[in-house]
Amino acid sequence: MSEFEIPAGGLVEAPAVAQPNIFPIEWRCETPKLAEIYERAKREGFNPADINWSELSPEAWSDDEKVAIMYWWALLSNFDSSGPAVFARATIHAWEMHEEDPVRKCFFSITRDETNHEETCQRVIQRLVPNGPQGFTPTSELQRVALNNIGWLYHNGGRYWTGYNRAIDRYPLAVIFTSFMMGEVASSTLFHGMAHATTHPVFREIFTKIGRDEARHLQICINLLEKEWPGLTDEHKTFITKQLRAGFVFLSMVLWEPPAQFWDLPC
Numbered sequence: 001m002s003e004f005e006i007p008a009g010g011l012v013e014a015p016a017v018a019q020p021n022i023f024p025i026e027w028r029c030e031t032p033k034l035a036e037i038y039e040r041a042k043r044e045g046f047n048p049a050d051i052n053w054s055e056l057s058p059e060a061w062s063d064d065e066k067v068a069i070m071y072w073w074a075l076l077s078n079f080d081s082s083g084p085a086v087f088a089r090a091t092i093h094a095w096e097m098h099e100e101d102p103v104r105k106c107f108f109s110i111t112r113d114e115t116n117h118e119e120t121c122q123r124v125i126q127r128l129v130p131n132g133p134q135g136f137t138p139t140s141e142l143q144r145v146a147l148n149n150i151g152w153l154y155h156n157g158g159r160y161w162t163g164y165n166r167a168i169d170r171y172p173l174a175v176i177f178t179s180f181m182m183g184e185v186a187s188s189t190l191f192h193g194m195a196h197a198t199t200h201p202v203f204r205e206i207f208t209k210i211g212r213d214e215a216r217h218l219q220i221c222i223n224l225l226e227k228e229w230p231g232l233t234d235e236h237k238t239f240i241t242k243q244l245r246a247g248f249v250f251l252s253m254v255l256w257e258p259p260a261q262f263w264d265l266p267c
Helices: 032-044 063-080 083-096 101-128 141-167 178-197 201-231 234-255
Strands: none
Touching: 032 101, 032 201, 063 101, 063 141, 083 101, 083 141, 101 201, 178 201, 178 234
């Protein structure tokens, strides 16, 4: 007896899967460089729990100093805490659009990295100011102003998330991620600079590890743009110009070059 049986009328071909959809599954590789970057990501990732957090002593600073440090990490978390959701959304979209396998895997690796970065921000903030960045009770004017500015910072971050969600189904990934390329350029430079400048061992380790991740993310964005740029329309190229400015505006609060018309946060 045979192990299978073909119906009398012959095999019935499966209907095509309505798109967009993550099926049918496929593993095309058109950009070997992206596959190489993904392999590096698997080796270079770090675990925030392995950092010696006992060396970050809250007793080393005054209450205002701790809130000031927390405030800077809250600014950073505007990117690093939104990163997991942003790139998780992009990963799903890449699957639905049947992007080549290395693109999907690179987006996954960025999602994982950004989750580590978010956890790092969380650990620093919670160690120095429990219930920060928004759940603590300010006890000075500086702390009150910091808390108010954080609220406005996250309000504007929410506006970007809304716009991103609207745009991701309308434009090619290369267009969407141009603004994030701005972020990766700034982040890789910023973290490497801070790693060399800081004297605190915990911060030096954090900045070194995150800087390495961000440099890798920048390589992914550049390779994605090189892959997609020849097929972009003039309309898309014009939109990319706008995205570059939007990326700069979004980063302005950590680059200390805020456009006057945007980051004039009420105190």
